[in-house]
Amino acid sequence: MEPRLLDDWQGLDLDGLLRYVREVVEDADYPTVRRWRASGGKVVGHFQVYFPEEIAMAAGLLPVKIHGAPIEPRQGDAHFGSYLCSIVKTSLELALSGRLELDMFVSHPICDTARNLAAVWGRNVGYPCEVLYLPQNANSSHSARYLRGEYERLQRGLEAIAGREVSEADLVRAIGVYNENRELLRRLYAIKRTSPWLLGVDEAYVLVALGGRIFREEHNELLRAVIPMIERREATPQDRMRLVLEGGFCEQPPLDLLTTIAQSSYVVDDDLLVGMRFLTDDVPLEGAALDNLAESYLERSTYTPVQHDLRKPKERMLLDRIRSAGAGAAVLCAAKMCEPGLDEQVPYVKALEEEGIPYFVTEFEESMTSFESLQIQLETFIENVLFAEA
Amino acid sequence: MTTSTPPPPAATSQTGEHPLIGRGNREGNQLFKDWYGRLDAAAERGEKAAYVFVMGNAIELLESFDLPIVHSEINALQTAVRHVSDSYIAQAEDHGYGTDVCGYVKADYGLQLRGGEHPMGRIPKPAIAVYTGACNTYIKWAEIWERMYGIPIVTLDVPGPRAAGVLPGRGNRDFENDLAYVRGQLGELIERLEELTGRRFDVDRLREVMGHANEMTRDWVRVLELNRSHPAVYNAVTDGTVYLGVVNGFRGRPEGARYFRELVEELEHKAANGIGTPFEEQHRLAFVGVPCYPIYRRFSEMFTQHGGIFVGSSYTWFASGGWSTGFEYDLDHPVESLAEGLLVVARASMDAMFHTDRILADLAEPFAIDGIVYHAIKSCRTVSAGLADSRRAVMEQADVGTLLIDSDHMDPRVVSEAQMKNRVDAFFEGLETRKLLARSAS
Numbered sequence A: 001m002e003p004r005l006l007d008d009w010q011g012l013d014l015d016g017l018l019r020y021v022r023e024v025v026e027d028a029d030y031p032t033v034r035r036w037r038a039s040g041g042k043v044v045g046h047f048q049v050y051f052p053e054e055i056a057m058a059a060g061l062l063p064v065k066i067h068g069a070p071i072e073p074r075q076g077d078a079h080f081g082s083y084l085c086s087i088v089k090t091s092l093e094l095a096l097s098g099r100l101e102l103d104m105f106v107s108h109p110i111c112d113t114a115r116n117l118a119a120v121w122g123r124n125v126g127y128p129c130e131v132l133y134l135p136q137n138a139n140s141s142h143s144a145r146y147l148r149g150e151y152e153r154l155q156r157g158l159e160a161i162a163g164r165e166v167s168e169a170d171l172v173r174a175i176g177v178y179n180e181n182r183e184l185l186r187r188l189y190a191i192k193r194t195s196p197w198l199l200g201v202d203e204a205y206v207l208v209a210l211g212g213r214i215f216r217e218e219h220n221e222l223l224r225a226v227i228p229m230i231e232r233r234e235a236t237p238q239d240r241m242r243l244v245l246e247g248g249f250c251e252q253p254p255l256d257l258l259t260t261i262a263q264s265s266y267v268v269d270d271d272l273l274v275g276m277r278f279l280t281d282d283v284p285l286e287g288a289a290l291d292n293l294a295e296s297y298l299e300r301s302t303y304t305p306v307q308h309d310l311r312k313p314k315e316r317m318l319l320d321r322i323r324s325a326g327a328g329a330a331v332l333c334a335a336k337m338c339e340p341g342l343d344e345q346v347p348y349v350k351a352l353e354e355e356g357i358p359y360f361v362t363e364f365e366e367s368m369t370s371f372e373s374l375q376i377q378l379e380t381f382i383e384n385v386l387f388a389e390a
Numbered sequence B: 001m002t003t004s005t006p007p008p009p010a011a012t013s014q015t016g017e018h019p020l021i022g023r024g025n026r027e028g029n030q031l032f033k034d035w036y037g038r039l040d041a042a043a044e045r046g047e048k049a050a051y052v053f054v055m056g057n058a059i060e061l062l063e064s065f066d067l068p069i070v071h072s073e074i075n076a077l078q079t080a081v082r083h084v085s086d087s088y089i090a091q092a093e094d095h096g097y098g099t100d101v102c103g104y105v106k107a108d109y110g111l112q113l114r115g116g117e118h119p120m121g122r123i124p125k126p127a128i129a130v131y132t133g134a135c136n137t138y139i140k141w142a143e144i145w146e147r148m149y150g151i152p153i154v155t156l157d158v159p160g161p162r163a164a165g166v167l168p169g170r171g172n173r174d175f176e177n178d179l180a181y182v183r184g185q186l187g188e189l190i191e192r193l194e195e196l197t198g199r200r201f202d203v204d205r206l207r208e209v210m211g212h213a214n215e216m217t218r219d220w221v222r223v224l225e226l227n228r229s230h231p232a233v234y235n236a237v238t239d240g241t242v243y244l245g246v247v248n249g250f251r252g253r254p255e256g257a258r259y260f261r262e263l264v265e266e267l268e269h270k271a272a273n274g275i276g277t278p279f280e281e282q283h284r285l286a287f288v289g290v291p292c293y294p295i296y297r298r299f300s301e302m303f304t305q306h307g308g309i310f311v312g313s314s315y316t317w318f319a320s321g322g323w324s325t326g327f328e329y330d331l332d333h334p335v336e337s338l339a340e341g342l343l344v345v346a347r348a349s350m351d352a353m354f355h356t357d358r359i360l361a362d363l364a365e366p367f368a369i370d371g372i373v374y375h376a377i378k379s380c381r382t383v384s385a386g387l388a389d390s391r392r393a394v395m396e397q398a399d400v401g402t403l404l405i406d407s408d409h410m411d412p413r414v415v416s417e418a419q420m421k422n423r424v425d426a427f428f429e430g431l432e433t434r435k436l437l438a439r440s441a442s
Helices: A014-026 A031-038 A053-058 A086-096 A114-122 A143-162 A168-194 A201-210 A216-231 A255-264 A289-299 A314-324 A339-355 A372-389 B023-044 B059-064 B072-081 B085-094 B103-113 B136-149 B173-197 B203-226 B238-249 B254-272 B293-304 B334-354 B358-364 B387-397 B417-441
Strands: A043-047 A062-066 A104-107 A129-131 A241-246 A265-270 A329-335 A359-364 B049-052 B069-071 B126-131 B153-155 B283-289 B308-313 B371-377 B401-407
Touching (some): A014 A216, A031 A043, A031 A062, A043 A053, A053 A143, A053 A168, A053 A289, A086 A114, A104 A114, A114 B334, A143 A289, A143 B173, A168 A201, A168 A216, A168 A265, A201 A216, A201 A255, A241 A255, A241 A314, A241 A372, A255 A372, A265 A314, A314 A339, A329 A339, A329 A372, A339 A359, A339 B136, B023 B238, B023 B254, B049 B059, B059 B069, B059 B173, B069 B072, B069 B238, B072 B085, B072 B103, B072 B238, B072 B293, B103 B136, B126 B136, B126 B173, B153 B173, B173 B334, B203 B238, B203 B254, B203 B334, B283 B387, B293 B308, B371 B387, B371 B417, B401 B417
Parallel strands (some): A043 A104, A241 A329, A329 A359, B049 B069, B049 B126, B126 B153, B283 B308, B283 B371, B371 B401
């Protein structure tokens, strides 16, 4: 078992535990990472959306998911031009301000801004910064073999940081831990779909996000404890609209925005931090581990606006998500200045209109602090839909 | 480096100017008109085209199947140069594309809604789109065509640079992994093109096209190098954009190879005779980014009126698709070499955008640069996201004047000309002061 990085939470009741998890997730000083580093541990930070954390864990490194922060990008701003999304600025701020100390940083070519991030980051810190080039042609029969090679390259870099080699057994053990984590996250999302009154979108969010800051064994331990508590929660179902929230694949809406949405509706599915749930099934434990990870990325995975797979048209996938969650409407949100998110809104709207599914379109920024206007607009939208159905 | 033909005797025309001078721009513009004329004729005949982008496109292969080729970025920027981009963009915004979406994408969306109506002629509809991920928006853009026309879209995924200064070559296992991936995809594309056109792949035709491309590449590298001359023999932003048009539109065609052969002749003549641009050169500048097309002429004048001449430009690196690397195909192994070329040049394109601080090393000393102008544009985060940081890095490394301005290359609403001019004027005052101080110190 990897070391525990959380405070002792075992005695807390559900509300107390959710409060504690939220505090950890909102703490831009990354106390769990500090604790790990204080014990001599090394850390690899990876930017949105997907990263094969199993390889980092197998090397004995703590993989930390970097997805911006609710902080003022005082230094980060000066390193980026205008017209860019907030998440790259606050993410870099974490490093430049010393809040988040890393031994390696990895970004991905998910969008035109993020693919510059490793270069910018690398010019300003003393540790290795690189791009993990996940395949953008998922439809080629050569993609899996290529990705396996790319994972081998990544593994060599991680081994250099860790100062030790990764064995096949290390990888298989890590995959097992992550398979359990994926299963537990699926159970969490099943509660949202079947009994959304038991678990608000903001509560589910912090429980998922916590996994990006601690080892997944500890995350599994916490989820194994908290899921039965949620299932036993005393809460009365209310006559609220069931929504799917789409647009949180990279920059994250502020938690208060999620709380605002949760006050007037049930979010029964979403793509918040979807990278942590990107693989939709267990990664096989038999056979070569890196092959299995590569194949799972291509063949057993969900969708986002920044992964390109002709077998998974995004609008059809969204409709599937809405139907399988039994949702009656969709909230389409895009982060300001997010080209892929904004591009995708047009076909999403068209598909929803063709299917007669009500939708609400909005933009957000992680730094926004006022939600009254959004709340009024959303409530009006919901009332209109309910009146139309009556 | 290419072998150069000796400059011809400095004969002059009746107007007192050597007939070679200005030929590159005149013929480049004519080639461009001819190119659009061919596309217009193809559209009239109802032929469909292969849609591509400038960074990584395998047009040699498409050309070997005799497909008309449409460069969608060039179509889009031409609407800006001709001051009509706003109406195309507005049409896309009416259909839901937000103000923060790339102006190229929106102008093209408007173009498609108009049935290909373009200021330079009618643009054929697509039969297929082939693109790399050198710019992520290429992929989102192609998805629009897929939805609009139901055409096949093919991502030729070319892995980019993983880190600054890490560009491995043959024999390196990571390079070989990338190359096998690109080669495999290329084979799949060939099969797709055979299905689409009903024609067998003709390796000899490909070899012929690649031979023309090699000739052009040799001369393109020579053109870039010739601007080390004092004075510079062309303006890398204005004249350079004409040359870029030919690099992209005519790679693999005999007229493209001929054009660059003759351009080298012209520029070598100018270099040998100390002939510069029409403006008196007082400051030698490097340009990083994409020109401001909505005010293209006035943008250039902001610099030339101060004697600022762009002797080098990162645009000529990445927007030439990376051919400034000088990669030449091995005609004995055309398909293998096409894959390697695609990997090497598309990766170089990306490197020229993400690691623009290398412009200092590549240009500053050999081209005797006085100042660097960074032009960040709202539309293109690929090019612009790292410019502010890159500039900081350059300023820490060298004593060179720099200017960072931002606007857009498509959307006139984002261009604040007066504000831009104030900043450019101040930049030149700074350059003058630097030179005065340097002179007094020496």
